Amino acid sequence: MDxxxxxxxxxxxLKIQPGPTSDYQxxxxxxxxxxxxxxxxxxAVHGPESHQLITLRDHAQKAxxxxxxxxxxRAARGALENLKAEIDAGLTGSLQKRLQAEILTDFIQLxxxxxxxxxxxxxxxxxxxxxxxxxxxxxxxxxxxAGVVGHDDLSDVIGALKQKGILVAPQHGIALSYLSxxxxxxxxxxxxxxxxxxxxxxxxxxxxxxxxFQ
Numbered sequence: 001m002d003x004x005x006x007x008x009x010x011x012x013x014l015k016i017q018p019g020p021t022s023d024y025q026x027x028x029x030x031x032x033x034x035x036x037x038x039x040x041x042x043x044a045v046h047g048p049e050s051h052q053l054i055t056l057r058d059h060a061q062k063a064x065x066x067x068x069x070x071x072x073x074r075a076a077r078g079a080l081e082n083l084k085a086e087i088d089a090g091l092t093g094s095l096q097k098r099l100q101a102e103i104l105t106d107f108i109q110l111x112x113x114x115x116x117x118x119x120x121x122x123x124x125x126x127x128x129x130x131x132x133x134x135x136x137x138x139x140x141x142x143x144x145x146a147g148v149v150g151h152d153d154l155s156d157v158i159g160a161l162k163q164k165g166i167l168v169a170p171q172h173g174i175a176l177s178y179l180s181x182x183x184x185x186x187x188x189x190x191x192x193x194x195x196x197x198x199x200x201x202x203x204x205x206x207x208x209x210x211x212x213f214q
Contacts, residue, residue, distance in 0.1 A: 006041065010084045013037040014077060024069075031072040035060050038076040041083060052079065105209065107133045111202060120190065127193050130201050131185035134178060137208050141166060145212070155179060166212070174204060 063071035142148035
């Protein structure tokens with residue numbers, strides 16, 4: 001879910017409100033609906049073990065236990081309004097990073113599953129997937145941390161990350177050394193690619209993901 005879709009969902013939930021003649025059952029259903037929506041969105045942005053989520057869940061549980069659906073409604077609405085304010089203030093970058101990490105992690109897992117097979121074909125397919133993951137993570141880092149957008153030469157992106165202090169020794173040198181692997185994989189120079197190198201590049205990409213996109 002991107003930020004625009006997130007804000008749209010928040011607005012939809014904030015429109016939920018009991019009418020002046022709502023009975024107990026209706027109030028309970030509306031309170032449950034807005035609460036579940038709030039919990040889902042907060043979990044997506046801040047994580048399932050976040051302080052925001054745990055606090056809202058605890059308040060709601062106590063309010064439901066005492067039959068105070070109005071407290072549940074107000075707590076959920078307040079949490080949603082706060083979440084929307086955080087998005088407007090640009091304080092939800094962690095969500096974007098997690099979404100990017102999930103996409104890249106799927107890519108890496110696919111490459112590793114291919115490597116479980118035997119033969120040069122498996123190695124070659126894994127090399128292409130790994131090279132794509134390597135380039136993608138470097139470009140995402142360049143965009144996120146160094147303001148490099150577009151299709152700059154990958155070596156220039158690595159250089160910009162070094163200048164910003166994001167890629168430091170030995171990672172900077174390792175990233176540069178893997179440029180030849182990326183080029184060989186994208187140009188199908190299979191005889192110049194070793195299986196050990198594919199594993200090494202995959203490990204390097206995973207390290208970058210853990211450090212910068214979690």
